[in-house]
Amino acid sequence: MRPDTFSLSLKTAEVPVRVLLCLAWGLIASSAVAAAPVAQTVFVNGKVLTVDAADTVAEAVAVRDGRIVFVGTSAAARAHIGRRTEVIDLKGRTLMPGLVDGHMHPQSGGLRTLGCNLNYERLSREAFLARIQACLDAEADAPDDRWLVVINWFQQDMIPTGYAPTRAELDTLRTARPIMVRSSFGHSALVNSRALGVAQITRDTPDPKDGRIVRDAQGEATGLLEDAAQSRVQTLIPPPDAATHLKAARIALGLMAEQGITTFLDAYTDIETLTAYQTLYRRGDLTARGHFAVLIDAGETYDAKAAVAEVVRQRGLYDTGDQGAKPALRIHTAKLFLDGVITAPAFTGVMVAPYFENSGTEADPHWRPGHNRGPRPYFTPAQLSDTLGLLAEAGIDPHMHADGDGAVRQALDAVATLRRTHPDKDIRPAIAHAEIVDPADYTRFAELNALPVLSFQWGKPAADTIEGAREPLGPYRHALIEPSGLLDIYGARLTFGSDWPVDPLDEWFALKVAVTRTAAKADQGKYPGRLGVDPGLPLRTALRAMTLGSAYALHVEDRVGSVEVGKWADLIVLDRDLTATDPEALGDTKVVLTLLGGRTVYRRP
Numbered sequence: 001m002r003p004d005t006f007s008l009s010l011k012t013a014e015v016p017v018r019v020l021l022c023l024a025w026g027l028i029a030s031s032a033v034a035a036a037p038v039a040q041t042v043f044v045n046g047k048v049l050t051v052d053a054a055d056t057v058a059e060a061v062a063v064r065d066g067r068i069v070f071v072g073t074s075a076a077a078r079a080h081i082g083r084r085t086e087v088i089d090l091k092g093r094t095l096m097p098g099l100v101d102g103h104m105h106p107q108s109g110g111l112r113t114l115g116c117n118l119n120y121e122r123l124s125r126e127a128f129l130a131r132i133q134a135c136l137d138a139e140a141d142a143p144d145d146r147w148l149v150v151i152n153w154f155q156q157d158m159i160p161t162g163y164a165p166t167r168a169e170l171d172t173l174r175t176a177r178p179i180m181v182r183s184s185f186g187h188s189a190l191v192n193s194r195a196l197g198v199a200q201i202t203r204d205t206p207d208p209k210d211g212r213i214v215r216d217a218q219g220e221a222t223g224l225l226e227d228a229a230q231s232r233v234q235t236l237i238p239p240p241d242a243a244t245h246l247k248a249a250r251i252a253l254g255l256m257a258e259q260g261i262t263t264f265l266d267a268y269t270d271i272e273t274l275t276a277y278q279t280l281y282r283r284g285d286l287t288a289r290g291h292f293a294v295l296i297d298a299g300e301t302y303d304a305k306a307a308v309a310e311v312v313r314q315r316g317l318y319d320t321g322d323q324g325a326k327p328a329l330r331i332h333t334a335k336l337f338l339d340g341v342i343t344a345p346a347f348t349g350v351m352v353a354p355y356f357e358n359s360g361t362e363a364d365p366h367w368r369p370g371h372n373r374g375p376r377p378y379f380t381p382a383q384l385s386d387t388l389g390l391l392a393e394a395g396i397d398p399h400m401h402a403d404g405d406g407a408v409r410q411a412l413d414a415v416a417t418l419r420r421t422h423p424d425k426d427i428r429p430a431i432a433h434a435e436i437v438d439p440a441d442y443t444r445f446a447e448l449n450a451l452p453v454l455s456f457q458w459g460k461p462a463a464d465t466i467e468g469a470r471e472p473l474g475p476y477r478h479a480l481i482e483p484s485g486l487l488d489i490y491g492a493r494l495t496f497g498s499d500w501p502v503d504p505l506d507e508w509f510a511l512k513v514a515v516t517r518t519a520a521k522a523d524q525g526k527y528p529g530r531l532g533v534d535p536g537l538p539l540r541t542a543l544r545a546m547t548l549g550s551a552y553a554l555h556v557e558d559r560v561g562s563v564e565v566g567k568w569a570d571l572i573v574l575d576r577d578l579t580a581t582d583p584e585a586l587g588d589t590k591v592v593l594t595l596l597g598g599r600t601v602y603r604r605p
């Protein structure tokens, strides 16, 4: 962290200019107002990280009618205090713009909190089974045919390391019910024998095209189902009803407010989610600004025109117009998957050069370049270019999942075509994840104004970035994994997305990793040091990505994402001064107050 890089400019002299600006914005009803308008809320004596163009640090902020009407010194802020003004003394703590999470899955996050939850914890065999038994015991009256779905299983890192439970263990539980235990990663699930029976999976069942029924030495299914093989079981489990969806949306919004998230992108939405959020919008119960990406799926008989028309149709049904003091629902984004994930055991990331393979033994390994560059890209270059062109004509931004450097390059190539064919369109293409980027492509993000969407918390030594990636990527690529600092050096406009619930929702831990590139303190024994050669990000750059950067990707940077006069008062107060916090402790940050358009949506008890 480099607190000295925040410029400290106290803006007393600028007040009249800013008041005039307010007038110009048509924000002050009375034409007779010459003095500062009386504010509803005034914050004083803070460390206000404005995230304006100069990264100005101020002391005070005034809020009126949902907007920021003053940013400057505590002394000058007094002019905005009237008899009814609430004055909050920040006592040196940080006030900053609300976070903008540019890639998350709030509905599955909310739904996951409702189930039997293993909470991403490292578990031994005994603890794993005891937790599931407790869930079964809590529903002792459940009929024998009701599924128990267990979620957030941290499959990659059980105790002892490498321990992989099978259906035999689940079969020891006291129940007749079918059980499905889902990995937090989303790429695998473990089921018991009853579930295999109900799903009619036997030793003779062939693997599906994009998945695997894991089998033992005798050819019997172990209960572990990978990727598409999970859907054989998944389709048997009744989907949540509308009331459950509504409950999940409320829970997700509550968790967001607690984290300080005031604007979010649902990176892969569905009608059930949109319906739940529409209900909350109509009831006035939205506590964050919602943006939703509609999936465009490159199926066997892909029709770009029809796919784009469907996104436009959903925009017509659910988009409520611009973000105001009151939060709105916006549909202006399409989600496209270009590949899968780069890490073991999937290796579904599309790569420029082949993954490494072990031609030796486990005891005497010889990792050398192999022949597998991952799957064929999910879209052909022509399909992708056509789609991006049609989306641009409809005013819709593409949000492309691209994890391997080959998929990232394909995305950049498609954006290059788009910029050539549609030079005047204000389209903000996002490339999500980008865990590996070929160095030849670093500069292209800035040249093409393509926006990397990074999950900063991945940039640390951990099971997925070390055991799952070091050998298969080879030393050169592995040194460059999670290139947030490198992309910043090469001028990319960074944006942030937590990807919750792939990880627990913890924006402040993500901020810590963005700056330090180290694991959580508790994990540093197992995973010491920094990840790769990437320098990480200065605190102010990481904060900018998590606020104004993501706001830009969502076309709301003129309304939210920084603390500037005229913007909506989406503000958060922290329990500390971030600029004076040891970088390793940034993850302990707590939000004490979240305002959305001037309205309090969270207050820490």
Ligand SMILES: [Zn+2]
Binding pocket: 103, 104, 105, 267, 499
């Ligand atoms: Zn995602």
